[in-house]
Amino acid sequence: MVHxxxxxxSERDEHVAPVTFLPGVxxxxxxxxxxxxxxxxxxFDGDRGSGSSDTASTRAANxxxxxxxxxxxxxxxLEQVLEKRGVDVNLATAELDRLEGVGLLDDAALAVTLxxxxxxxxxxxxxxxxxELKRRHIDPDLIADALSEIEDDDELERAKELxxxxxxxxxxxxxxxxxxxxxxxxxxxxxxxxxxxxxxxxALQTRKRGVRFE
Numbered sequence: 001m002v003h004x005x006x007x008x009x010s011e012r013d014e015h016v017a018p019v020t021f022l023p024g025v026x027x028x029x030x031x032x033x034x035x036x037x038x039x040x041x042x043x044f045d046g047d048r049g050s051g052s053s054d055t056a057s058t059r060a061a062n063x064x065x066x067x068x069x070x071x072x073x074x075x076x077x078l079e080q081v082l083e084k085r086g087v088d089v090n091l092a093t094a095e096l097d098r099l100e101g102v103g104l105l106d107d108a109a110l111a112v113t114l115x116x117x118x119x120x121x122x123x124x125x126x127x128x129x130x131x132e133l134k135r136r137h138i139d140p141d142l143i144a145d146a147l148s149e150i151e152d153d154d155e156l157e158r159a160k161e162l163x164x165x166x167x168x169x170x171x172x173x174x175x176x177x178x179x180x181x182x183x184x185x186x187x188x189x190x191x192x193x194x195x196x197x198x199x200x201x202x203a204l205q206t207r208k209r210g211v212r213f214e
Contacts, residue, residue: 053091060087060095068099072110075100076137107138111146119150123162126150128190156198159191163203175204 063085067073073081075096082092099105111133118124118132126147133143163182170178179200186196 056088056091057095059085060091061098063087064095064099065104068104072113073105074107074110074136074138075105078105108142108145110136111138111142112149115146115149119155119158123158123189125155125159125186125190125192125195127192128188131190155191156195159186159189159195159199160202162186162189163199164206167203167207171207175207178204178207 060082063082064078067078067081078099079092079096082095083089087095096105114133114136115129118129124132129150130143130147133146134140163186166182166185167178170181173181182200182203183196186199187193191199
């Protein structure tokens with residue numbers, strides 16, 4: 001048998017046990033056994049690192065899908081969630097790109113949906129809706145395109161509905177007070193001055209005629 005004993009000065013040799021070769025067997029290409037063993041350890045570490053990367057990618061995907069299942073999110077909002085969860089920025093970007101590629105993350109579609117729900121359900125005007133979309137960091141061009149879905153007549157009609165409903169709660173006040181309160185109410189809802197004036201005027205007319213809306 002041929003015994004190989006690492007040289008005292010060789011790198012990392014202190015961690016490698018002496019190697020015994022069978023007669024006639026020598027290290028390939030003159031490479032020492034400890035160095036080959038170290039190379040195998042490096043390959044193992046690399047494989048383990050790849051597995052760790054796969055695990056991190058899976059976690060990023062799981063976090064993303066969980067968030068999107070709860071509610072619609074803009075790319076920026078989901079990016080913030082991934083950052084808070086400690087997902088590596090490169091992995092987060094790859095996951096966001098993947099979701100956009102398969103249509104699960106779509107700021108344009110989200111903007112249109114928000115315009116509809118904010119206007120129809122909450123009665124918000126264009127200004128308030130635009131502020132909400134900006135808060136969610138949706139691209140200004142996408143916001144403009146989505147807001148174009150609201151026709152001028154539709155916005156006026158929605159403002160009038162709100163004013164007519166609100167005026168019933170102000171029956172004990174004089175016209176001046178009602179005008180001031182209705183105007184402030186509609187302005188906070190995000191309606192422009194011309195829409196506010198026309199809607200308030202329509203509501204005041206119902207007071208004079210004694211019309212009540214259920």
